[in-house]
Amino acid sequence: MEARELTEKIIGKATEKKAEDIIALEIGKISPIADYMIIMSGTVPVHTRAICDFIIEELKKEGVIPQHLEGYNEGRWIAIDYGDVMVNIFLPEIRDYYKLEWLWSDAPRLELQGV
Secondary structure (H helix, E strand, O other): OOHHHHHHHHHHHHHHOOOEEEEEEOHHHOOOOOOEEEEEEOOOHHHHHHHHHHHHHHHHOOOOOOOEEEOOOOOOEEEEEOOOEEEEEEOHHHHHHHOHHHHOOOOOEOOOOOO
């Protein structure tokens, strides 16, 4: 699956689970670590884990397995590594503290439809 298509699927799954403030950045234009980075928020740790679980379960049905998962137990900042696509699910206060959008401000944002 192409990175752009995977990014759009992840955003769709996150939207289904009511993730908030979803943005996607094309970081591949400025960094070799991935092509896209998705940043979103959940309201409480149970919500961030539910978003994570849903994304992983739904993509697994299509044969897409994450390479690495970090931060799941705490649920404050969950990072899912799909190789070409990095997913970050934050609690709002943790997102505000780390400011990944600012850190990657040179990366173009994807225009998201219906989000």
